[in-house]
Amino acid sequence: MRHLWIGLAFFVIGAAGCGASASRDASPNTPDLPDAASETGPADPGQDESADSGEDADGSDLEGPNEEHDGWVSTPDAHEDEPWLFDDTALDAPDDPCPEASCDPVSDIPSATDTTAETAATPDPTPVAATTVVDAPGNTGTGFADANRAVNGVRGAGLHAGSMDVFSLGYQEGVNNYLVLSWGGAMVRNGPGVDFVVFENGFEVGSGSGTFFMDLMVVLLSRDGITWVAFPHDYLADDETVYVANPELWSGFAGRFPVKYNVDTNPVDPFDHDAAGGDPFDLDRMPLDGGEAQAIREGGFRYIKLVAAPTVVNPDTGAPFVRDPMSNGADIDGVIGRYVEE
Ligand SMILES: [Ca+2]
Ligand SMILES: [Ca+2]
Numbered sequence: 001m002r003h004l005w006i007g008l009a010f011f012v013i014g015a016a017g018c019g020a021s022a023s024r025d026a027s028p029n030t031p032d033l034p035d036a037a038s039e040t041g042p043a044d045p046g047q048d049e050s051a052d053s054g055e056d057a058d059g060s061d062l063e064g065p066n067e068e069h070d071g072w073v074s075t076p077d078a079h080e081d082e083p084w085l086f087d088d089t090a091l092d093a094p095d096d097p098c099p100e101a102s103c104d105p106v107s108d109i110p111s112a113t114d115t116t117a118e119t120a121a122t123p124d125p126t127p128v129a130a131t132t133v134v135d136a137p138g139n140t141g142t143g144f145a146d147a148n149r150a151v152n153g154v155r156g157a158g159l160h161a162g163s164m165d166v167f168s169l170g171y172q173e174g175v176n177n178y179l180v181l182s183w184g185g186a187m188v189r190n191g192p193g194v195d196f197v198v199f200e201n202g203f204e205v206g207s208g209s210g211t212f213f214m215d216l217m218v219v220l221l222s223r224d225g226i227t228w229v230a231f232p233h234d235y236l237a238d239d240e241t242v243y244v245a246n247p248e249l250w251s252g253f254a255g256r257f258p259v260k261y262n263v264d265t266n267p268v269d270p271f272d273h274d275a276a277g278g279d280p281f282d283l284d285r286m287p288l289d290g291g292e293a294q295a296i297r298e299g300g301f302r303y304i305k306l307v308a309a310p311t312v313v314n315p316d317t318g319a320p321f322v323r324d325p326m327s328n329g330a331d332i333d334g335v336i337g338r339y340v341e342e
């Protein structure tokens with residue numbers, strides 16, 4: 001698997017600078033939003049209603065069991081009085097953020113060919129893009145607020161440009177800060193190596209600069225659309241109150257890597273990270289907790305929730321995850337599962 005790490009080196013060499021100089025001209029922008037930190041105070045009791053109305057405004061093409069947002073509030077780790085601000089301070093993360101031998105604690109990129117899955121029977125690879133928008137409160141059906149763009153195929157724009165074929169999140173909790181997708185009821189199982197890839201639209205700021213513009217997301221998984229478990233994630237910077245534009249420091253997040261895979265113009269293997277880019281995830285990193293995380297690790301998941309990281313509390317600081325000052329919300333091009341079974 002070493003060749004993968006070497007292949008990735010060009011992504012990260014010297015990537016210690018901040019993306020303040022990044023231009024988002026090539027990337028879709030939603031209107032500027034207030035700083036995330038200012039929106040994460042005590043919950044507004046009215047947030048539930050505003051969130052529901054936002055969802056219903058254009059939810060004709062939405063479906064699924066999460067219409068009442070039960071998943072967000074019924075998870076034991078969630079704050080009952082802050083339904084839209086996911087606080088992972090109680091996340092049942094392992095002490096070792098990278099418990100498997102298959103997982104490099106620094107690069108955090110699982111090999112596509114590892115054979116360490118602990119599933120009883122190895123599933124056959126059947127790569128399928130997530131096809132169903134289950135919950136997208138920010139969906140308006142138009143432009144970058146068209147949630148269909150997250151299930152219509154991945155159209156990456158390469159190392160130095162962001163795809164425009166994306167659904168953009170914002171930073172208003174419950175209004176536009178997350179997206180839930182499914183595979184139409186099918187299960188994404190844990191097989192050898194990477195099990196699913198999230199394609200956002202990050203890009204390198206200047207050829208060879210090693211500095212990347214990223215819109216980071218926390219990934220949550222669910223079997224039933226009600227109980228959610230966050231994929232283990234950890235910002236590894238020495239000072240976690242300062243944003244660093246280095247994908248290697250954002251362990252377990254989505255939105256880290258540029259996307260070269262394009263269903264129309266560059267239809268490479270989406271699980272070949274060197275060729276395709278994107279953010280690979282291996283269910284072997286879900287903790288053996290004897291509970292829901294382990295059940296997903298061993299049996300797979302049906303629903304994926306992508307949440308704008310600046311609206312999620314970093315348990316190491318007690319404040320929301322920091323972000324690039326130019327970031328105004330993640331842009332989701334698509335998600336592809338590798339071992340998809342009915
Ligand atoms: Ca796996
Ligand atoms: Ca982006």
Ligand SMILES: [Ca+2]
Nearest residue numbers: 149153165333
């Ligand atoms: Ca797309």
